[in-house]
Amino acid sequence: MNRPIHLENGNILIDPTETSCSRTLTIADGVIVSVDCEAPKDALLIDLDGRFALPGLVDSHLHLVQGASGMGEIDCSVAQSRQQFFDLYINASMQAKHNDWLVGFGWDEEQLGNTPDSSWLPSNDTVPMLAYRIDYHCAVVNETALAMLPLDEIEIMNGGKNIRNGIVREDALYEGVCPHLPIASNETKRKRVLQAITAMQSNGITLIGTMEDIVDIENVLSPISLTAQMRIAAILLDAPEEKIFGQSRAFDTDLLHIFGFKAFLDGTLGSRTARMYLPWEDAKGTGLWAGIAQKGMLDTWIRDVVDAGFAPVMHAIGDAAVGKALKALEGLDGTPSRIEHAQFIADKDLPFIHGQMFGVQPLHQPGDAAIADSAVGPIRAKQLHDWRRMLQQGARLSFGSDWPIAKADPLAAMQAAVLHGLTVQESMYASTVEGARSLGSTKSGFLTKGSFGDVAILDTNPFECDWQNTRPSVTMTILAGNIVYTKD
Ligand SMILES: [Zn+2]
Incomplete structure (x- = not known):
């Protein structure tokens, strides 16, 4: 002792x-x-x-193993133009000692001036290349990658219709393209996870809610000597099946436990794939239903997760997706559950948010606010990230970063929240007490x-x-x- x-x-x-x-x-x-x-x-x-x-402090929503290991080596966020974007990949391919995929992350069409397609990336017949958008809900691949991918299959997937131009989103990205990417070894993943945890400790974080696959819990997180490193509550991305439930129950300590399962109901604001009731102002359509929602399986999914004793956690950014999540949670009184992001909430859904736990990301607010007027027009832009309105209606807020999309820094998140109208105490409460409760912990916070x-x-x-x-x-x-x- x-x-x-x-x-x-x-x-x-x-x-x-x-x-x-x-x-x-x-x-x-x-x-x-x-x-x-x-x-x-x-x-x-x-x-x-x-x-x-x-x-x-608590960071209730991040992607520990994925963020630390597989999401790319090339930092595209530094590119301010098409030429700089291209040069990043040319330089990386000259330094690469292999013909494996070159993967980057962090581009943003606002900063680049346009949405990149395959012609923005070098094509040299040997090295497939991929660049994730900053939100990881969209990616662009080069011609070499296109020649290797099953385009006919991907094209008919949700989010796949622009694959022949090198642009791929949502399910088509994760189910059609990602399985072809190389996977980092477990040892590499463990090393990078520990580096990430060290950085989080320096920001005062002692409990994280992380979105993971059960294989990474078993092979990466569990073998790390987590004692005195970080408390981890995992939310699984796996389909809720008997076998996974059994594996999940093996992790039930003060330092590592499985809290829930996650489903994607829609995409993101930046990619205009968040599902809205009314059309986008600057893009066609009302966004996309994703995964379980697109398949019409949401109610079954929730029942399976809850019956097994876990919390349903739903990614819902657009107002229609949030409305669907709220409807699906009706009647689950007292069962832990979360709605993630909830960036837009329509007036007609406000009566249903009382007592509901929302995982929100203050550090997304400034970037989202910058595009909101053109994306949704002034009326809906005012509803974006309106945490004051949510608290007034009795909603509960738990802060997270969505790292690696934003930095895992709760004090920076609290500052963003204070600058956007919450009090210091409300922000601190969301980063401690509610953060912990939103992960099923009563002894943290x-x-x-x-x-x-x-x-x-x-x-x-x-x-x-x-x-x-x-x-x-x-x-x-x-x-x-x-x-x-x-x-x-
Ligand atoms: Zn996330």
Whole structure:
């Protein structure tokens, strides 16, 4: 057993539903054992010197293994033009020591001036190339890749109609193209996951909700010595089947457990594949239904997941997709569930959001706001990411980053939320208490006696910080009573 840790001389926020602070906190055997008490004789003393401490932060929606391993080596977000985009791939192909796929990520048509197609990428007969859009819901491939892919099959898939131009979206991307990409070894994945976790610890995160395939839980996350690294609640991308349920139940510890299953109901705003009630202003149609929703299987899917004791988690960005998710959850009173993103909510669906948990991503707001007027017009643009309106209607908010799409930095997310109209306390609540509850955890999110000994220590009191111009930064992170990060 580790020595107890005793934090003293600080402003320690024990319960984020309040703003009053305690002076001291003791952690032993991984949990909080006392608040405002004397230090045990053998304890490691940490003098906070007036600094602010709060429950370890939660990032309730990210893609740990996928983001750390397979989503590409070429950073296309630096390209500002067609020529720069092309040059990134030319340079990478000159340096490549193999003829394997070259995969990049992070382009954005706003920044590039246009949506790339296969002609934007080099074609040299040997190296297939792919570039994911920043939201990973769309990709462009080169001519060499097109020559290798089963285009007839992909073309009739949902999101596949532009494949012959090299553009592929949604199901056609994930079911038609991705199976042809090389897979990183488990060892490589583990190494990169640990690097990613280290960065998250430095941002005060002690609990993540991550979207994973069960094979990666078994082969990548579980074998890592997760002790004193990160608490992980996984949401599975696998189809909910008896075999997967059995495998899932094998992971049920304080550090790694399976919380739910995820289904995609639609696409994204950036790709204009989010499903809206009314047409896009600057693109044809109303977006796409994806996966389970497109197949008309949503109700069955929810029943299977809930009956097996897991939470249904639904990706729904467009207002029609959110409406469908809300309808599908009717009658599930008390069963944990989440709706992810919920970027647009129509007025007619507002009466149904009371008490519903939404996983939202404050760091997506500035980029989405920049395109909203042209994509949906001024009236619907006002509804985009309107968290104040959601709280007023009794919705519950849990903050996440969707890393690697945005940085896994809860304090940056809180700042984005504060700048977009939430209070500091509401933002903190969504990053602690509600983040934890949205992952089925009752022992994270608080520092009350019996809670997990997970603490983030900040350089500035967030209630006294000028968030318009700055934000606090993390100086120490403690997980289960172990110091996993210090600034110096
Ligand atoms: Zn995501």
